[in-house]
Amino acid sequence: MENDIVVVVVPFVAQGHLNQLLHLSRLLSAYNLPVHIAGTATHNRQAKLRIHGWNHISDPNIHFHEFETPHFESPPPNPNSSTKFPSHLIPSFKASSHLREPFAKLLEGVSNSAKRVVVIHDYLMSMVVQDVVSFSNVESYVFHCASAFTTYSYLWEEKGRPCLDDVESYTSLTKVPILHDLIPPEFFEFIYSHMDCQKFNSGNIHDTCKVFDGKFIDYLSKEGLCGSTKQWALGPFNPVSISKNEDAGYKRHKSLEWLDKQAQDSVIYVAFGSTTSFSDEQIQELASGLENSGQKFIWVLRDADKGDIFKGEGRNIELPKGFEERLEGKGLVVREWAPQLELLAHIATGGFMSHCGWNSSMESITMGVPIAAWPMHSDQPRNATLITDVLKIGVNVGDWGRGGEVVTSYVIESTIRKLMDSDEGNQMRKRAKKIGEDVRESVEEGGATRVEIKAFVDHITRR
Secondary structure (H helix, E strand, C coil): CCCEEEEECCCCCCHHHHHHHHHHHHHHHHHCCEEEEEEEHHHHHHHHHHHHCCCCHHHEEEEEEEEEEEEEEEEEECCCCCCCHHHHHHHHHHHHHHHHHHHHHHHHHHHHCEEEEEEEEEEEHHHCCCCHHHHCCCCEEEEECCCHHHHHHHHHHCCCCCCCCCCHHHHHHHHCCCCCHHHCCHHHHHHHHHHHHCCCCCCEEEEHHHHHHHHHHEEEEEEECCCEECCCCCCCCCCCCCCHHHHHHCCCCCCHHHHHHHCCCCEEEEEECCCCCCCCCHHHHHHHHHHHHEEEEHHHHCCCCCCCCCCCCCCCCCCCCCCHHCCEECCCECCCCHHHHHHHHHCEEEEEEECCCHHHHHHHHHCCCCCEEEECCCCCCHHHHHHHHHCEEEEECCCHHHCCCCCCCHHHHHHHHHHCCCHHHHHHHHHHHHHHHHHHHHHCCCCHHHHCCCHHHHHHHHH
């Protein structure tokens, strides 16, 4: 039987990218579109293991295709590196380019039984999907994994940082750090190897919401990006409410039970994503800062992901002697993967100390939680600028250790107090809650995101 429209999704092999495109697959599946996800066996397994807010097993429209890549040697994360970019993951990034041949075979099979195939691929998988040009009934759309503000800032920087008529936006953009200071040359080479996406791009998809990022979506539409001016802001990709169907295998995490006992907005959630490794010295300073702040906290204490998260033992991170015993009832340390979306949605969570990866930023914005911004590398400092300077729903953690310096416990303590226990912090919280309400409303019937998703589905299913 021939399908009218089939969607093939090709995520990049880093956790933040995997997560976003699995969430997007859920959104498109809701329109009764068959969605095929093409990835490595390891990274598909990783994405499915860590997804939260819904159950992918119960969705009959989502189909996983798992391919093997050549063996690669991936060194462990280096917590003492002078830069925070996860260079140890570059071998796994490069190995993903070997998916080109199996992807082309998958595409051939799917295109033979469909009227139209819609390929949605991460920008950093452009080389893998380049054979789309060989099929007359296939069109491809590029997924950009950051805010429109951040994505536009790259284009703006490439054009020599021109002046904008919009003085407020121009002032904000001049504060973003130069990208070459945040990414090693080897990864820049990897990025540039995907520039051919400009040749076969039918449009651009962003995990952002016009409620707060509409101005920069408009800028991208006017100026063009990767060969197309078509932009769709389909975010938030993450669920805006949490499925708690016990029959579907939902089990409540212990951290949520701890949060249930805390007062509204009284807890700061501390987590730094899947690519950050702190030195032992920085861990000690962070622990002291949390303790001295006097605020209740949940701290997800994990090392950065390895190239294959299922192989080898993780690093044993030591806390100051007696730390957890002294702070029993005051703070909770979680050493495994935590249900971040649910933690941010909890009424007791009043702040989030974050690396400002876009998944974390978008989840925090959606749930109306202000951010203590501590970015590490890549797009994170630009996302932080959006949060602190444009939306004004966050505060910087000092100078967040630029150049590899250790951020002191005093700076950490002061930032936490400012966010959680000051008039300025309370005002940020009010703004964050209002933006969160508006974003959640945007996915309802007639809301900006719902209209945008419907427009995209209408476009790809056109006669």
